[in-house]
Amino acid sequence: DAKTTQPPSMDCAEGRAANLPCNHSTISGNEYVYWYRQIHSQGPQYIIHGLKNNETNEMASLIITEDRKSSTLILPHATLRDTAVYYCIVRVGGPNFGNEKLTFGTGTRLTIIP
Amino acid sequence: DAGVTQSPTHLIKTRGQQVTLRCSPKSGHDTVSWYQQALGQGPQFIFQYYEEEERQRGNFPDRFSGHQFPNYSSELNVNALLLGDSALYLCASSLYRAPYEQYFGPGTRLTVT
Numbered sequence: 001d002a003k004t005t006q007p008p009s010m011d012c013a014e015g016r017a018a019n020l021p022c023n024h025s026t027i028s029g030n031e032y033v034y035w036y037r038q039i040h041s042q043g044p045q046y047i048i049h050g051l052k053n054n055e056t057n058e059m060a061s062l063i064i065t066e067d068r069k070s071s072t073l074i075l076p077h078a079t080l081r082d083t084a085v086y087y088c089i090v091r092v093g094g095p096n097f098g099n100e101k102l103t104f105g106t107g108t109r110l111t112i113i114p
Numbered sequence: 115d116a117g118v119t120q121s122p123t124h125l126i127k128t129r130g131q132q133v134t135l136r137c138s139p140k141s142g143h144d145t146v147s148w149y150q151q152a153l154g155q156g157p158q159f160i161f162q163y164y165e166e167e168e169r170q171r172g173n174f175p176d177r178f179s180g181h182q183f184p185n186y187s188s189e190l191n192v193n194a195l196l197l198g199d200s201a202l203y204l205c206a207s208s209l210y211r212a213p214y215e216q217y218f219g220p221g222t223r224l225t226v227t
């Protein structure tokens with residue numbers, strides 16, 4: 001799996017959009033970008049994933065650059081409950097790839113400031 | 115619909131002992147993966163079970179073994195415990211042929227003294 005690079009920490013004011021960057025310059029054509037977050041003392045929580053198109057769900061938006069070498073997770077209106085460690089993971093995907101493991105880095109510790 | 119459940123929540127063991135951790139996957143899921151998370155680190159993949167067989171394995175010694183039962187639940191066994199095995203052990207479940215999301219349980223906190 002390709003490696004990812006994330007800033008170790010970020011702050012964001014409550015109510016503002018939180019933009020979390022991730023670099024994955026060695027990503028391969030069949031690798032997806034996944035985002036998970038881990039709130040203190042809980043298991044990681046799936047947020048969103050994408051291959052090459054921008055994606056949006058009820059939790060967040062994922063913007064992937066055209067060359068797929070970087071992406072940004074956007075939490076549109078951050079709340080205090082969004083304080084967590086956010087992991088960007090690149091992983092092979094698709095129906096012919098079974099269930100590949102997730103390779104976590106150290107992530108970005110996002111702190112929402114009241 | 116219950117999510118992924120793990121037991122016990124916390125466990126304290128002594129060096130050299132053996133431990134068994136348990137995981138019940140989310141309803142409808144057939145694949146269970148186990149991860150170890152040391153303090154301050156991201157989770158590290160231990161192994162994955164599907165159809166009662168180990169399908170993938172991370173860089174963990176043979177002291178770590180597992181099992182999956184016909185009802186898809188799973189156990190993680192660790193023999194000859196070391197102080198370095200102290201960690202949060204996470205179980206994740208998913209569908210083998212539709213793996214886009216893995217759902218994690220709350221974890222078991224193992225302390226080895």
